[in-house]
Amino acid sequence: MATWSCVKQCGACCHLDPAERPGLEEYLLPEELALYLSMVGEGGWCINFDHTTRECRIYPHRPRFCRVEPEVFQDMYGVEPADLNDFAIDCCWEHIEALYGDCSLEMLRFEREIWRE
Numbered sequence: 001m002a003t004w005s006c007v008k009q010c011g012a013c014c015h016l017d018p019a020e021r022p023g024l025e026e027y028l029l030p031e032e033l034a035l036y037l038s039m040v041g042e043g044g045w046c047i048n049f050d051h052t053t054r055e056c057r058i059y060p061h062r063p064r065f066c067r068v069e070p071e072v073f074q075d076m077y078g079v080e081p082a083d084l085n086d087f088a089i090d091c092c093w094e095h096i097e098a099l100y101g102d103c104s105l106e107m108l109r110f111e112r113e114i115w116r117e
């Protein structure tokens, strides 16, 4: 069974271009939507994403909608905690494929990580 894990130096979910994220207003609170939109920078990337290290500059203080946590996903997407693993894997697949491609190094690293015993 695959186990969700965030791989380092990916950042596919930090590409926030609203054009590629339909329905934001359906799962974000109004103040979160305002925060989200204020974070969209050049090329659709989050202004807090460090392109050199490919890490979040504010990781300990990142917003709720950046957190893969059971309470957050249940509240935002109605995902039961038991389904979080599969849902999170699908989200990452979707983001990584859209941004880097199906056969990218990022996808290979993600696949290797989630199937690690």
Ligand code: SF4
Pocket (backbone or CB within 6 Å): 005, 006, 007, 010, 011, 012, 013, 014, 091, 092, 095, 096, 110
């Ligand atoms: S897309 Fe997934 S693996 Fe990549 S940075 Fe985001 S949470 Fe981590």
Ligand code: SF4
Pocket (backbone or CB within 6 Å): 013, 014, 015, 016, 039, 046, 047, 048, 049, 050, 055, 056, 057, 058, 059, 062, 063, 066
């Ligand atoms: S705040 Fe951090 S984790 Fe959230 S989208 Fe921006 S760079 Fe990514």
